[in-house]
Amino acid sequence: MEFLDGVIAQLSETPQRVEDVVRGLSEEQLSWKPTEFFSIRENVLHLRDIDIYGYEKRLRLMLTEDYPVLADINGASLAIERNYNAQPIRPALDDLRRSRAISVQRLRGTSTQDLNRKAEMQGAGPIDVRRLLELWTEHDRGHLADLMELRRAIEAGAGPALAPHQAA
């Protein structure tokens, strides 16, 4: 599979995969934090914000501007400032789906040549579109793995109890 096709396939699947992870969980389970790392809810809000303020914007700038400067985003501070773990999950899921659809649409109109377009990534130096897409898919994979691990732990009984209709 060509690089861009693989990226499009992977990035477009993420919103549904996230929906699958959160399905049927209680508010308490969504906010459960067994470690200092993100809860399920925090992972979802993080993915949403990193798309909207990060990758969706970065991709748009790189495809429309000549050597733009891309701002760095501190995901950990955003989570604290915006109190992710107390926010409703539904709007975040919807925002992620919407933002991701815009990016996927944009990528469908991207050529192999566009992959060489460059930007200055704050704190990381020059970056091309190909590398940005690698970072983006890696970022998705990491958070999806964390989300699935949290879900497995909850199903195994490690977190707050499953809702009665789930436990039966």
Ligand code: NI
């Ligand atoms: Ni992250």
